[in-house]
Amino acid sequence: xxxxxxxxxxxxxxxxxxxxxxxxxxxxxxxxxxxxxxxxxxxxxxxxxxxxxxxxxxxxxxxxxxxxxxxxxxxxxxxxxxxxxxxxxxxxxxxxxxxxxxxxxxxxxxxxxxxxxxxxxxxxxxxxxxxxxxxxxxxxxxxxxxxxxxxxxxxxxxxxxxxxxxxxxxxxxxxxxxxxxxxxxxxxxxxxxxxxxxxxxxxxxxxxxxxxxxxxxxxxxx
Amino acid sequence: xxxxxxxxxxxxxxxxxxxxxxxxxxxxxxxxxxxxxxxxxxxxxxxxxxxxxxxxxxxxxxxxxxxxxxxxxxxxxxxxxxxxxxxxxxxxxxxxxxxxxxxxxxxxxxxxxxxxxxxxxxxxxxxxxxxxxxxxxxxxxxxxxxxxxxxxxxxxxxxxxxxxxxxxxxxxxxxxxxxxxxxxxxxxxxxxxxxxxxxxxxxxxxxxxxxx
Numbered sequence: 001x002x003x004x005x006x007x008x009x010x011x012x013x014x015x016x017x018x019x020x021x022x023x024x025x026x027x028x029x030x031x032x033x034x035x036x037x038x039x040x041x042x043x044x045x046x047x048x049x050x051x052x053x054x055x056x057x058x059x060x061x062x063x064x065x066x067x068x069x070x071x072x073x074x075x076x077x078x079x080x081x082x083x084x085x086x087x088x089x090x091x092x093x094x095x096x097x098x099x100x101x102x103x104x105x106x107x108x109x110x111x112x113x114x115x116x117x118x119x120x121x122x123x124x125x126x127x128x129x130x131x132x133x134x135x136x137x138x139x140x141x142x143x144x145x146x147x148x149x150x151x152x153x154x155x156x157x158x159x160x161x162x163x164x165x166x167x168x169x170x171x172x173x174x175x176x177x178x179x180x181x182x183x184x185x186x187x188x189x190x191x192x193x194x195x196x197x198x199x200x201x202x203x204x205x206x207x208x209x210x211x212x213x214x215x216x217x218x219x220x221x222x
Numbered sequence: 223x224x225x226x227x228x229x230x231x232x233x234x235x236x237x238x239x240x241x242x243x244x245x246x247x248x249x250x251x252x253x254x255x256x257x258x259x260x261x262x263x264x265x266x267x268x269x270x271x272x273x274x275x276x277x278x279x280x281x282x283x284x285x286x287x288x289x290x291x292x293x294x295x296x297x298x299x300x301x302x303x304x305x306x307x308x309x310x311x312x313x314x315x316x317x318x319x320x321x322x323x324x325x326x327x328x329x330x331x332x333x334x335x336x337x338x339x340x341x342x343x344x345x346x347x348x349x350x351x352x353x354x355x356x357x358x359x360x361x362x363x364x365x366x367x368x369x370x371x372x373x374x375x376x377x378x379x380x381x382x383x384x385x386x387x388x389x390x391x392x393x394x395x396x397x398x399x400x401x402x403x404x405x406x407x408x409x410x411x412x413x414x415x416x417x418x419x420x421x422x423x424x425x426x427x428x429x430x431x432x433x434x
Contacts, residue, residue, distance in 0.1 A: 003310035010314035014321025017348070021331045021341070030333035030395050158333075158395035170395045 031170050034156040035185040042181045048151045049143040050112065053124035057143050060151070061180040069108045070202040072194055073174040075157050077115030077167055078126045087171050087188055088130045094173075094191050095137050104136050106202035107195070110176075113141035114148060114159055115167070155182060177201055242295065245288030252281035253350070264336060267397035268404040272412065275326055275349060282353025290361075312359030316371040319356045322348060323375055327382045327409070329393035336396050365427045372420055376413040383409030 019025060027033040048060045064071060074091060076084035091109055098107055109132075113123065123139040132139065142148030152159065159169045173194035175184040183201055186194040256263070256277035263274040309315045325331055326345075334341035360368065386406030392399050421428065 002308055003314070006308040006310065006314040007317065010318040011321075014318045014325075017322050017344070018325050018328075020344075021325045021328050021334070023330075028328050028330055029393050030330045030337075033330055034395075156395075160396060160398055162398055168392065168398050170392070 031172075034170075035172070035187075038156070038182055038185045042177075042183045043154055045154055045176065045180050045182055046147070046150045048147040050140040051120055051123070051143045053120055053127050053139050055120040060140070064176060064178050064180050067108065068178050069106055070178065070198045071108050071110045071176045072198050073110045073112060073155075073176050074171060075114055075152075075155070075169060076111050076171075077113050078118050078122045079115065080166065082166075083169075083171050090188055090191050091137065092130055092132075094195060095131075095133060097191075097195060098136055099133065103195075103199065103202075107198045109137040111137070111139050112151075113139070114152060114157065114169070115141070116145060116148075156185075175201060239291070242288045242292035245284045245291055249281045249284035249288060252277045252284060256281065257346075266404075267332060267394055267401045268408050270332055270335075270397075271326070271405050272408040275345070278346065278349035279353035279356065282350030282355075283357045284353075285350070286354040286357040290357075309355075309359055309362060311367055312361070312363035313367060315355045315359030316363060316367065319352045319359065320371055320375055322352050324378060327378065333394045333396050365424065365431050368420070368424070372417055376417050379409045379416075380413035383407065383413065 022028060023033050023036065027036060045061060049057050050060045050063070051057045072091075072094065074087055076087060078084075088111070091111065095109055098104055098109070111130075118141040123141060127134070127137070127139045130137075130139075142151065155174060157169055159167050162168045171188055173186045173188065173191060174182055175186070175194060175197050177183050184194070184197045186197065256274050260274070263269045326349075331341060335345045336342075363371075383406040386393065386402050386409065388406075389402065393402060397405075
C-alpha cells in the first residue's frame with residue numbers, strides 16, 4: 001500500500017505545482033494572468049506626471065478625475081514600426097466608433113508613451129499622423145522615469161529593449177475609470193469588448209465632484 | 223582529480239566509475255553556473271528554459287550521484303534493498319518530475335520566475351530537488367518505465383516547442399518574439415537529442431529487453 005500512498009502524494013504535489021504555476025489551471029501566460037487579475041481586483045493607478053502634445057504636464061490621476069470620462073488607455077512609443085502602428089489603427093477605429101455612437105462625452109482614448117525620447121513635438125506629430133481628434137484621443141508621455149516605472153508596473157506592462165532601438169511590449173486596451181482605477185484589460189483583437197466595457201463603466205454613477213453623466217442616450221444621437 | 227582511477231579495490235567488473243568528488247564537483251559547477259550567470263541566462267527565454275533550468279536539475283542529479291557513490295564506497299554489502307522504498311520502481315518520483323517539468327514549459331512560469339519571489343524560490347530549490355529525485359528514480363526504474371516517462375516528456379516538449387514556434391504573438395511578456403522561436407526550436411531539438419542519448423546509454427538493456 002505504501003507505493004499507492006507515494007504515488008498519490010507525488011501526483012498531488014505535481015498537480016499542485018501545475019495549479020500554482022497556472023493560477024489554478026486558468027492561465028498559461030503572464031499576460032492572461034494580468035487581465036484576469038485586473039478584472040477580479042481593479043487596481044488604483046499611482047501618481048504620475050504626464051506630458052501632453054501641447055507641452056504642458058498634468059498629473060494623470062487628477063486629469064482623469066477632472067475629465068470625468070472613462071478612458072481606454074494603451075501604451076506605445078512614437079518610433080515604433082510594428083505593433084504600435086497596428087494598435088494605433090485599431091485605436092483610430094475605436095475613435096470612429098466613439099464619435100459615430102456619440103460617446104465622446106462619456107469615453108475617451110489615451111495613448112501613453114513609455115519612451116523617454118518622446119517629447120511634446122513627437123507626440124503632437126504622432127497625433128496628426130494617427131488622425132486623432134484631440135477632443136477624443138490624447139497622446140501623453142511620462143515626465144519622470146520613476147513614476148513611469150511605477151505606472152508600468154501597476155498596469156503590468158513589460159517593456160523589453162529590442163534590436164535597432166525598438167521595444168517589444170505587451171499591448172492591450174486598458175479601461176480606466178475616472179476615479180483612477182484600472183478596471184479591465186482587453187486584447188487588441190477585442191476593441192469592441194473594450195468599448196462595451198467602457199460604456200457600461202461610464203454608466204455607473206460617478207463620484208462626487210466629477211462631471212455629471214450625459215443625460216442624452218447615445219442612441220438618440222446622429 | 224580523482225583517486226578512484228588508481229584505486230583497484232573499487233567497482234571491479236563495471237569499468238571505471240567516477241567517485242563522489244567528481245560528481246560533487248559537477249553538481250557544484252552546475253549550481254555555480256546557474257546562479258553565477260543568472261542575469262545573462264535569464265535575459266533570454268531560450269537560455270532560461272534550456273540552459274539554466276537543466277543546470278539546476280543537473281546540480282541535483284549530480285549531487286545525488288555523488289552521494290550515492292560515497293554511500294556505495296562505505297557500504298560493503300551490495301544488493302541490500304534500499305532503505306527508502308516508497309519510491310517503488312521510481313514511478314512516484316518520475317511522475318512528480320514529469321509534472322514539474324511540464325510546469326516549466328508554461329510561459330507564465332518563466333515570466334513569474336523573474337518577478338515573483340515564490341516562483342523564483344520554487345525554481346532554485348525545487349529543480350535541484352527534482353534532479354535528485356530523478357536520479358534516484360531512474361536507478362529504480364526499469365527500461366519500460368524509463369521509456370514511458372521519457373517518451374511522454376519528449377512528445378510534450380516537441381509539442382510545446384512547435385506551439386512556441388507557431389505563435390504569432392509573444393507568450394512571455396519579458397522575452398522577445400525571436401527568442402521565443404529559439405526556445406521552441408530548442409525544445410524540439412531536446413525532444414530528439416534526449417531520447418537518442420538515452421538510447422545510446424541504455425543500448426544494452428534495451429537490446430536485452432527486445433530480445434527477450
